[in-house]
Amino acid sequence: MRVHAFHHLYQQRLEKSTKPFNARGCKVIRCQYCQVSQTHCICQHQPDIESDVAVMLLVSENEVFKPSNTGRLILDTVKEGYVYQWNRTEPDPQMLDLLEDERYQPIVVFPEDYVEDPARLIDEAPRSFCNGKKPLLIFLDGSWREARRIFRKSPYLDRLPVLSISPQVVSNYVMRRSDNEQHLATAEVASLVLRELDEHLVANTLALWFEAFKESYLLSKSRGKMDEQRPALQAFIAQTENASPV
Numbered sequence: 001m002r003v004h005a006f007h008h009l010y011q012q013r014l015e016k017s018t019k020p021f022n023a024r025g026c027k028v029i030r031c032q033y034c035q036v037s038q039t040h041c042i043c044q045h046q047p048d049i050e051s052d053v054a055v056m057l058l059v060s061e062n063e064v065f066k067p068s069n070t071g072r073l074i075l076d077t078v079k080e081g082y083v084y085q086w087n088r089t090e091p092d093p094q095m096l097d098l099l100e101d102e103r104y105q106p107i108v109v110f111p112e113d114y115v116e117d118p119a120r121l122i123d124e125a126p127r128s129f130c131n132g133k134k135p136l137l138i139f140l141d142g143s144w145r146e147a148r149r150i151f152r153k154s155p156y157l158d159r160l161p162v163l164s165i166s167p168q169v170v171s172n173y174v175m176r177r178s179d180n181e182q183h184l185a186t187a188e189v190a191s192l193v194l195r196e197l198d199e200h201l202v203a204n205t206l207a208l209w210f211e212a213f214k215e216s217y218l219l220s221k222s223r224g225k226m227d228e229q230r231p232a233l234q235a236f237i238a239q240t241e242n243a244s245p246v
Helices: 005-016 071-077 093-100 144-152 186-196 200-219 231-242
Strands: 054-059 081-085 104-109 134-141
Touching (some): 005 054, 054 071, 054 093, 071 081, 071 134, 071 186, 071 200, 134 144, 200 231
Parallel strands (some): 054 081, 054 134, 104 134
16 A cells, blocks of 8 residues: 555654544554554555646644544545645645645635635636646645634635535535535545546546445444445445546
8 A cells, every 4th residue: 555645644643642632433443544443444455546636635633633534535546645734823834835836736625605805716627727737736624613714824825726616415424524514525525626627537536435435434333234245345446447437
């Protein structure tokens, strides 16, 4: 499997932590990479495909420790991925340098309802908007309350264009609940955005990988009967074997 930036941030935070972060299901013995129980680890099936996009996650304080986090799934799927711990007063200098890199077109992914300046909203095909530069998709990874705070309290994001996704389907994410049923998990949002950028193979792979993760994650916490054959994981494996866009 490929160890990526999210895994590195997790290890860095773990080494600096002075006390354990006790998330729900903390008694489960988890794989440190996929965060699924070791019995149902999915790391050997991590996606291995190419894409012409880069992604950046700005992660809220405790999100990196939450086993239910889905941001890591994006970096499982998109090979050029960057992850930074959000800090209101001391943003990471490497992150700021990346936002200034002329090779990339940074794009913040966030609902238009929270964008005060409509001129920031991208109203054309995102790939055309990038004008030949590699898209750098920026996802604010945390609860919706945390994501809104990151959006409001990050001056370096204020000048960047915003791509808004208005999903017409209710989220399939059942590991956490939002007050707004239209709020999607980070991986679900990323899959929709990747389709907007015509990265259909990557989008479909991420969507299936999300379902496989969710299925395997829930196997470790469910007290009821679940299908140990893991049909979602089998569907993902079948798709990767075919390796054709959908």
